[in-house]
Amino acid sequence: MTDPAAAYKQFRDDLLQHGLLISMGVDGLFGRSGTFERIVEGLNAAIGAAGDPDRPEVMRFPPGIGSLQLEKSGYLRNFPHLAGTVASFSGGDDDHRVLLDSLSKGGDWSGTQRPTGVALTPAACYGVYPVVASRGRVPAQGALVDVYTWCFRHEPSIDPARMQMFRQREHVRIGSAEQIESFRETWMERARSLVESLGLPLAIEVASDPFFGRAGRILASSQREKSLKFELLVPIVAAAPRTACVSFNDHRDLFGRAWAIEAFAGDTAHTACVGFGVERLTLALLRHHGFVPGDWPAGVRNVLGL
Amino acid sequence: MTDPAAAYKQFRDDLLQHGLLISMGVDGLFGRSGTFERIVEGLNAAIGAAGDPDRPEVMRFPPGIGSLQLEKSGYLRNFPHLAGTVASFSGGDDDHRVLLDSLSKGGDWSGTQRPTGVALTPAACYGVYPVVASRGRVPAQGALVDVYTWCFRHEPSIDPARMQMFRQREHVRIGSAEQIESFRETWMERARSLVESLGLPLAIEVASDPFFGRAGRILASSQREKSLKFELLVPIVAAAPRTACVSFNDHRDLFGRAWAIEAFAGDTAHTACVGFGVERLTLALLRHHGFVPGDWPAGVRNVLGL
Secondary structure, three states, X not given: OOOHHXXXXXXXXXXXXXXXXXXXXXXXXXXXXXXXXXXXXXXXXXXXXXXXXXXXXXXXXXXXXXXXXXXHHOHHHHOOOOOOEEEEEOOOHHHHHHHHHHHHOOOOOHHHEEXXXXXXXXXXXXXXXXXXXXXXXXXXXXXXXEEEEEEEOOOOOOOOOOOXXXXXXXXXXXXXXXXXXXXXXXHHHHHHHHHHHOOOOOEEEEOOOOOOHHHHHHHHHHHHHOOOEEEEEEOOOOOOXXXXXXXXXXXXXXXXHHOOOEOOOOOEOEEEEEEEEHHHHHHHXXXXXXXXXXXXXXXXXXXXXX | OOOHHHHHHHHHHHHHHOOXXXXXXXXXXXXXXXXXXXXXXXXXXXXXXXXXXXXXXXXXXXXXXXXXXXXXXXXXXXXXXXXXXXXXXXXXXXXXXXXHHHHHOOOOOHXXXXXXXXXXXOOXXXXXXXXXXXXXXXXXXXXXXXXXXXXXXXXXXOOOOOOOEEEEEEEEEEEXXXXXXXXXXXXXXXXXXXXXXXXXXXXXXXXXXXXXXXXXXXXXXXXXXXXXXXXXXXXXXXXXXXXXXXXXXXXXXXXXXXXXXEOOOOOEOEEEEEEEXXXXXXXXXXXXHOOOHHHOOHHXXXXXXX
């Protein structure tokens, strides 16, 4: 068995050499070719089609949210190492001279940067909760939202499937514990059937989030024990662990409490989301069917409209 | 004539009330409804169709680039007040306790954030230049790239057309001064004809970039003098200045020098870009034709595939 690091590098180099990804000089930041994007768009359309029967409300968010929302969500507490916050220069002409001086000397200019109140979105669903909360009590049928967002996680890696900036297509359910449960079951079946139709090997397994530090290990093991998170795993790089391409998350009333979302029965709403990592699925397809989508099996191309 | 501030607010409230934009609690950050996005997609497809005859290379970049690239581009020097850089927590368990303490007291936790080497993309074309530079001498026919990217500019505003996060569809030309000139003329005609077909009033005028500070005023006036920047302006909010919806930029050899891009003749390449602000055009359409796209003139809907 080869070293995972060497295998990651080889796969990354293959993708760069075939012009599917474009180097940006930073681990985990890549440009995408037109071919790569057509696969992403095909996946995105297929995921949308799987969810359409439920008539979700469509919301599209920019790659950022207010820092206060990120704080409120608990993300900064639980995943500070992954969270990205946005800083900018806010000085006058004198401070500008300091910045120019530092730039011209190749010095460290980070001291000129101040927080802007904007943070980067860590997962597509984070924009949804405050919006649903602001609408008052959730209706009897609950709420169902379809989102698609660029996300950021600060985890530079040579594994092309672990990007710092990537897109998630999510469906988000807000309502009673029963509505959440049935949503998650429905989507586990839909995701399994979609990924099978793409000719990819898969397994759905209990998982946990990468909580920070010592205290985080306890949170992660409790999450596993309660089966709050499942992942759909696909082997991408042979010598490496399988890659989570879809995740199914039951947040219980965590976000309901954070934003005081009132369920129809008057108690705190429960929430859940199913998130598809469209870049990861694209990479899995390229790995299993080859670097030329025109040569993929007809059935797979058909699912993706390629 | 009413106060521009009041007019901006009124327009923003109308957009929120019609559910076209969704408040995110931060000036200049908005969610978009499915209807809003269908207009954006229609515009994006129409811009793509206008450029297709030239067979540009498609590149798609994430919302961020390496901080070093932002530095190299001169953006941090010239527009430090607009640039966004990404910071994250990089401490251990002890620092985490400091962060948790600050979060629980509602204190300022920005001191726990360190630069990540990632910055936000200020304009769609910034990803392109280092990639083209890395390929060596530009071929005789020059290079032509089609990009579409989420951009960030730190300028919180109540004007819904001045968002902090928005998308630009750009075509970027790299080659000789003559190739640049002819590219810019072609696109001024294409943009004029596209925006006219959308039933929007427009004017194309010489413009300048919002360079920072006292020194910046000199740069801006030199840019105007040399007619290096033109903007396609559309009136959106009646009591306010017209809004730049498309810009046509001749960078001379500024980016060619920054990244050492060699033109076919062996001298430094010139570059130009035409950038469409798809949110701004969407807002202009909503303002001029009303908040219900189904009621828009048939010709306009036809151009957008709505």
